[in-house]
Amino acid sequence: MRHLVAVDGGGTGCRARIADPSGAVIGSGQSGPANAMTDPDRAALNVIEAAELAAGAAGLAPDALSDAKAVVGLAGVNVGDYGERLRRRLPFAESVVLWDAEIAVRGALGPHNGAVAIVGTGSVFGARDGDAVRLVGGWGFLIGDQASGARLGRALLEHTLLAHDGVGSGSALTDAVLKRFDGEAREIVSFAHSVKPSEFAAFAPQIFQAAAAGDPIALEIVGEGVAAIEASLRAVMPRDCRRICMLGGLAAPYTPFLADSLKAMLYPAQGSAVDGAMAIAVERFAGASSAARS
Numbered sequence: 001m002r003h004l005v006a007v008d009g010g011g012t013g014c015r016a017r018i019a020d021p022s023g024a025v026i027g028s029g030q031s032g033p034a035n036a037m038t039d040p041d042r043a044a045l046n047v048i049e050a051a052e053l054a055a056g057a058a059g060l061a062p063d064a065l066s067d068a069k070a071v072v073g074l075a076g077v078n079v080g081d082y083g084e085r086l087r088r089r090l091p092f093a094e095s096v097v098l099w100d101a102e103i104a105v106r107g108a109l110g111p112h113n114g115a116v117a118i119v120g121t122g123s124v125f126g127a128r129d130g131d132a133v134r135l136v137g138g139w140g141f142l143i144g145d146q147a148s149g150a151r152l153g154r155a156l157l158e159h160t161l162l163a164h165d166g167v168g169s170g171s172a173l174t175d176a177v178l179k180r181f182d183g184e185a186r187e188i189v190s191f192a193h194s195v196k197p198s199e200f201a202a203f204a205p206q207i208f209q210a211a212a213a214g215d216p217i218a219l220e221i222v223g224e225g226v227a228a229i230e231a232s233l234r235a236v237m238p239r240d241c242r243r244i245c246m247l248g249g250l251a252a253p254y255t256p257f258l259a260d261s262l263k264a265m266l267y268p269a270q271g272s273a274v275d276g277a278m279a280i281a282v283e284r285f286a287g288a289s290s291a292a293r294s
Contacts (some may be wrong), residue, residue, distance in 0.1 A: 002068065003021070003067065005065065006019070007051060007274070008073050008272070009072070012033060013030060014046045015028070019281075022286065027058025027060070036074045048065075057099075067093055071095075072086075073097075073098045073276070074100055078135075100273060102128055105276065106276030107275040108271070112243050114242070115238070117229050117248075119148060119249075122138065122197065123144075125235070126235060135236070147232075147287050149202075149204035153203035157203075159220075161185055161189075165185075204250060207221055208222065212221070214257050222257055244265045244267065245268070
């Protein structure tokens with residue numbers, strides 16, 4: 001083995017680093033989206049392109065990758081056999097394909113034990129306890145992703161329809177949403193049946209702004225999200241956990257609403273997901289493991 005490669009790939013892009021066997025980075029590269037489930041062919045091509053660009057930035061020929069060992073963290077490999085199918089297409093001497101949530105947890109916690117909440121358009125929760133990493137959630141908008149922006153937005157539209165029908169209470173927030181759709185409930189239904197999770201999640205900033213102003217519906221929706229975060233963290237955090245990291249676009253908006261006991265354990269992330277992939281690569285392939293410390 002001459003080099004290590006670390007890759008972090010998801011729906012917005014793919015990032016790769018190449019390093020010497022100690023983990024010292026000598027080149028980086030970026031390419032397009034790499035979700036192994038939604039577009040496996042494109043994901044494989046973009047992982048390879050990002051790695052080749054990293055090798056080029058390090059002054060190495062592309063065939064240097066054939067001697068390298070890689071840890072590749074990708075969205076979509078937590079279901080089915082997408083990870084194994086993609087692994088067989090990679091050019092490295094040896095490859096480990098992991099869920100991108102796992103490398104994000106490792107990057108955020110660094111050498112420490114603790115728990116991580118990743119909350120954006122979707123959501124997933126994880127923890128590290130020594131050499132063991134546990135992940136929960138991340139099952140997608142239809143049947144999972146509790147506390148995510150997509151779930152918050154959907155809840156807001158549901159409350160708006162209930163208020164419109166006189167079944168539930170309304171608020172300034174639901175009035176604003178109804179006005180956005182020209183007062184037509186059928187337009188809300190049409191919207192909800194035609195959009196992606198990211199478009200539901202686009203309501204999240206409005207919800208948090210309204211919650212900060214005391215809107216009762218917004219507070220109810222955010223409260224349900226907080227309850228899901230706290231339940232998920234309790235499910236994964238190691239015994240005597242003293243460190244929690246909040247990641248994702250909704251980490252900051254959610255933080256003021258968390259219980260004081262959890263806020264007291266919040267720490268900034270130690271590193272990125274690609275940092276986590278490189279740390280795992282060093283441990284697995286260079287034997288440079290170290291015991292996690294609290």
